[in-house]
Amino acid sequence: MPDLEPEEFRRLGHQLIDWVAQHRGGVDSLPVQPGIVPGSVRAQLPQTLPEQPSRSLGDELVALLDDVVVPGSLQWQHPGFFGYFPANSSLLSLLGDIASGGVGAQGMLWSTSPAGTELEQTLLDGMAVALGLGARFTFAGGGGGSLQDSASSACLAALLAGLHRSHPGWRDSGVRGTETVYVTAETHSSVAKAVRVAGLGGQALRIVPFAPGTFAMSPAALADLLAEDVAAGKTPVMICPTVGTTGTGAVDPIREIATVAHAYGAWVHVDAAWAGVAALCPEFRYLLDGVQLVDSFCTDAHKWLYTAFDCSFLWVADAKALPAALSITPEYLRNAATDSGEVVDYRDWQVSLGRRMRALKIWSVVNGAGLEGLRETIRGHVGMADSLARRIVDEPGFALAVPPSLSLVCLHLLDSHGRPDDDATKAAMQAVNAEGHSFLTHTTVNGHYAIRVAIGTPATQPVHIDRLWAALLRAYQLPRRS
Ligand SMILES: *Cc1c(COP(=O)(O)O)cnc(C)c1O
DSSP: OOOOOHHHHHHHHHHHHHHHHHHHHTGGGSOSSOOOOTTHHHHHSOSSOOSSOOSOHHHHHHHHIIIIITTTSOOTTSTTBOSSSOOOOOHHHHHHHHHHHHHTOOOSSTTTOHHHHHHHHHHHHHHHHHTTOOGGGSTTTTOEEEEESOHHHHHHHHHHHHHHHHOTTHHHHOOOSOEEEEEOTTSOHHHHHHHHHTTOOGGGEEEOOBOTTSSSBOHHHHHHHHHHHHHTTOEEEEEOOBBSOTTTOOBOOHHHHHHHHHTTTOEEEEEOTTGGGGGGSGGGGGGGTTGGGOSEEEEEHHHHSSOOSSOEEEEESOTTHHHHHHOOOOGGGOOHHHHHTOSOOGGGGSSSSOOOOTHHHHHHHHHHHHHHHHHHHHHHHHHHHHHHHHHHHHSTTEEESSOOBTTEEEEEEBOTTSSBOHHHHHHHHHHHHHHSSOBOEEEEETTEEEEEEEOOOTTOOHHHHHHHHHHHHHHHTSOOOO
């Protein structure tokens, strides 16, 4: 079966780029949430695959996008998208994405894509400096960074490095069953998943209490739990503080946690999937205070740093740690560059063997926006969150569920006694979502239903916050339960 001729690709490619430009230009006029029931997309699709090549591939693709994909998708790039965390897919990053597929290199080894490997190394060194992580996380400093598919994979890789450090025999004999991993009740579920995937079993996950009155890990409680566990014959392998938890944006104190962890030799992995990129702005760097003391640090480019999924930064302080845990070299992958020990083979930094040139996405974003452009965007989002939070504080009947964290605002509607009103809060969220111009999701805070407003798509402007706030005020006027 012949591929497209390059000239034919040029024609179809232009048609597709035109479609993307048109779609993005008009995304604000679409409902954010699709009005779709399960199975309705499948029902629109042919149930058998074509035997013959299409004679009008471009038109058919555009029709599929217009008729099926767009109406059947949540519009994550809509300026009124405030759900979950953002999944920025900037047009800038799409340039790098296309370039990556266009070159089509598979960068499992340095020798299979020297440019991809060294571009990635260079960009990650630069980003480590830009985030203020310190020279320790650069290749020159003995550490280094890699681009993973997701924060979930990064956490699994870090856990495997931690397991290896605690028990190098792990590679042959497997886990011992005494390993423990420390998180809080706010920690992302991907850590619990990594613990299970690594074969530690869910019981290995230890939930450290919060510091009083916060949703942040208590270093004192961590110290107590570690002492208790070690006395009971457990082996602490990883401690995972979060900077910016998914529910409420809580920030675990890295410095104190790392200091406690060091006495036990446990690997400290910082999960800053959403919030970490804010450290590009010096005024938010305090959130990472103590990061110089940890073993690994992860933040997603694909949440709040303009980069189309998937693209997650993972830095380690010891460049040998991940290869020590993960490297396996069958004969067919042997090569002189690897044997020389002078190159990074990124397959040794991740679970899967193959990998794309994600660095091209980061290159287009960083060069297209400049660090100053990225900082401006982050500051803009944080400023919009502050303005929304002020309105909530000033409006009787509304309250912040927790203090705003960067660009994340969590709120309740209140009952006539000034207590969180779960039913009214939920009804307000549903009413706003039903209006179609904004999209909100929820969490629970102290057992109460709370609306999360996560601000962060590239297109979101103050006018979209005004529109959301007006809808929340309208929703407040809905018939209230007494
Ligand atoms: C979103 C999120 C994750 C998971 O991110 P992926 O890159 O989708 O795997 C992990 N931790 C936190 C704190 C998150 O917000």
